[in-house]
Amino acid sequence: MSGRITKKEKERIQKILDLLDEHYTREYKCYLNHETPWQLLIATILSAQCTDERVNLVTKDLFHKYTSLEAFASADQKELEQDIHSTGFYKNKAKNIIACTNMLLKEYGGQVPENIEELTKLAGVGRKTANVIRGNIYHEPSIVVDTHVKRISRKLGLTKEEDPVKIEFDLMKVLPKEHWILFNIQIITHGRGLCTARAPQCEQCFLKELCKERK
DNA sequence: CTCCCGATAT
């Protein structure tokens, strides 16, 4: 039993992609402010269950205080906890950032790896964070299944799965590879603006005809 | 599966 896509489904998906391209950016923009790959890695670790807006507020000061991988690797954990406190889960995040930066220095020569297997070996780095790095830093086709991509992909009928990894593989099957990174960026823009979890603006939504949950 | 967890919108 193959998961082959019918012509009709393919056309539906292309219509979704076209409408997204029409309304949102085609740039590979990143909502998490950073200047270096390792800064994006830390920002993404901090972004777990936290708005990117909040993360940017915290990293603005954080990256001025800790200006290198070495600075994070040798940070005092309690002090770092206070520095990132408002992002939530601050004890785990501080511990992971210190462990992760030490691993980068000791095992990867201070370079952020490109490979997903190597990335997910890092403390605090799962598939979502690894795919953010792959897409944004290395521009390798990758799909980031965050809360927005999960919610909206299901609404658009692109997957019926709950598990983020299964959703990632469903989307890889269904979306043209050259659209993976842009789809992510555009869906996150959509999820932050129109199709929010608590109060989606369905009447103003340009995808309402294609939505399975439209009221 | 549970736990980690603050800030904000509803």
Place this chain on the structure above:
DNA sequence: ATATCAGGAG
């Protein structure tokens, strides 16, 4: 008061 936010580890 409660749901939600660019999740990950044990």
